[in-house]
Amino acid sequence: MDALQLVNTHIKFLVFDFLTLKPISHESTFFSRKGRHLSRAEIIGIIVSRNFNPNRFIKFDIYDSIGCILCIL
Incomplete structure (x- = not known):
């Protein structure tokens, strides 16, 4: 393709x-x-943990029933 x-x-x-x-x-x-x-x-899943640092970033894990993906905004 x-x-x-x-x-x-x-x-x-x-x-x-x-x-x-x-x-x-x-x-x-x-x-x-x-x-x-x-x-x-x-990405679709459930947020299972988060770490919020005001004025810097938010870090969270998304779980899709198979594994977790670490995301940083």
């Missing part, structure tokens, strides 16, 4: 899939897994 055909396409990834993404060296905002490129993701 051509990479252009996957623009604005929803593909279901599990936590394992996100943790195995590889950065594409010439594009700082793109990642690759099994030949497919990814630039944006929407």
Whole structure:
């Protein structure tokens, strides 16, 4: 499948899939897994922990029943 055909396409990834993404060296905002490129993701799960530092960041873990993804805003 051509990479252009996957623009604005929803593909279901599990936590394992996100943790195995590889950065594409010439594009700082793109990642690759099994030949497919990814630039944006929407994560759905339950927030199981958070660390809020006012005026600096919020750090939280999202759990999707398979594993956790650490997120920092």
